[in-house]
Amino acid sequence: MSFGGPQWPQEPQRQGQQGYGEQGREAYGQQPGGQGQQGQGQGYGQGAGGYGYPGPQGGAPGPYSGPQGGGAPAPFPGAPAPGPFPGPQGGGPQGGGPTPDWSALADASASRARRKRLLTIGGGVLAALVVGAVVATAVVATGKEDDTAKNGGGTPTAPASPTGSPTPEPTFSSVAPPPPPNPKDYISDPKKDRAPLTAEGLFPGRKLTMDGRPYTKGATSATANCAAVTQGGLGAVLKKNGCQKVLRATYVRDGVAVTVGVAVFPSEAAALKAKNQATGGIAPLTGAGVGDFCRATVCLRRSNAIGRYAYFTQAGFTNGKKVTTADRGVFRSSDDLGTFAFNQIYARGKSQASAAAGAPRQ
Numbered sequence: 001m002s003f004g005g006p007q008w009p010q011e012p013q014r015q016g017q018q019g020y021g022e023q024g025r026e027a028y029g030q031q032p033g034g035q036g037q038q039g040q041g042q043g044y045g046q047g048a049g050g051y052g053y054p055g056p057q058g059g060a061p062g063p064y065s066g067p068q069g070g071g072a073p074a075p076f077p078g079a080p081a082p083g084p085f086p087g088p089q090g091g092g093p094q095g096g097g098p099t100p101d102w103s104a105l106a107d108a109s110a111s112r113a114r115r116k117r118l119l120t121i122g123g124g125v126l127a128a129l130v131v132g133a134v135v136a137t138a139v140v141a142t143g144k145e146d147d148t149a150k151n152g153g154g155t156p157t158a159p160a161s162p163t164g165s166p167t168p169e170p171t172f173s174s175v176a177p178p179p180p181p182n183p184k185d186y187i188s189d190p191k192k193d194r195a196p197l198t199a200e201g202l203f204p205g206r207k208l209t210m211d212g213r214p215y216t217k218g219a220t221s222a223t224a225n226c227a228a229v230t231q232g233g234l235g236a237v238l239k240k241n242g243c244q245k246v247l248r249a250t251y252v253r254d255g256v257a258v259t260v261g262v263a264v265f266p267s268e269a270a271a272l273k274a275k276n277q278a279t280g281g282i283a284p285l286t287g288a289g290v291g292d293f294c295r296a297t298v299c300l301r302r303s304n305a306i307g308r309y310a311y312f313t314q315a316g317f318t319n320g321k322k323v324t325t326a327d328r329g330v331f332r333s334s335d336d337l338g339t340f341a342f343n344q345i346y347a348r349g350k351s352q353a354s355a356a357a358g359a360p361r362q
Helices: 022-028 102-150 234-240 268-277 328-358
Strands: 207-210 213-223 245-253 256-264 300-306 309-317
Touching: 207 328, 213 328, 234 268, 245 328, 256 328, 268 300, 268 309, 300 328, 309 328
Parallel strands: none
Antiparallel strands: 207 213, 213 245, 245 256, 256 309, 300 309
């Protein structure tokens, strides 16, 4: 019966300054006339002549009244009489010079104030326009910089080499790298399968656990006399297909003992033939705490192959009980040890393939 092992698997606007407008008129007051001016103009009324204090007709005699009562002469003959707005001619109402056109002066002052306001307003508008233009230019420039940044900037210029010549661009080979080595190739070809092969290397340690089920290892062995470690017609099959070596180990769990044997052949084809032609089974390996089993009774035998290796299991009760199809524990133990043998052989190929991939090419 064949063994069912696993298959290959990122600015402020200035308000117009009011100059000499209406305020100018208020500062100058009313145009001088016959009536005494209010404010600063008080004290200068009508007199018989010149400026002085009121004469007999205006009230009590003043300190400078003359014999005729018409008012005293000026304290300094020939000197101009004082007035509120002194001028070259004395500036009084009866002075020698012409009277200024106060209305025209006021209008001219107002006109100048208006021009100044217009110039100030115009200057403010012009300044606002200039500021707006500057801001707009800055916004446009910023937008361009952002676009440049988003688009990855301009085309970069390769830095010059120390000699001044352009830096050469990297080149890439058009030849695809070879694929990584296949572990199966290393366990199928004896020219590649060169790692040491021993029973302790293939079946290491003292215990084995498969899917949480622990097994205790018993004895191990290795021999080049393949037929000597078989039962029934298996020896002849191994010999006919060129068996080179057989490595065995026995494992025990819950009263069930399993011997697993791995036979080595010169090719994958030879191993496959031996698996298909298998009859009889691998001989049980006793010792190291494991007594006789599968002698003169019915046991479970299975066979399978991978690469240039064929592996066989024989499982039975340590008490000599006959195995039946109802004994699921025996079948499960046979499956566990067959899977373990498959994994160990494949791990051998994987280890050699990894070593070859890391080695320098010649």
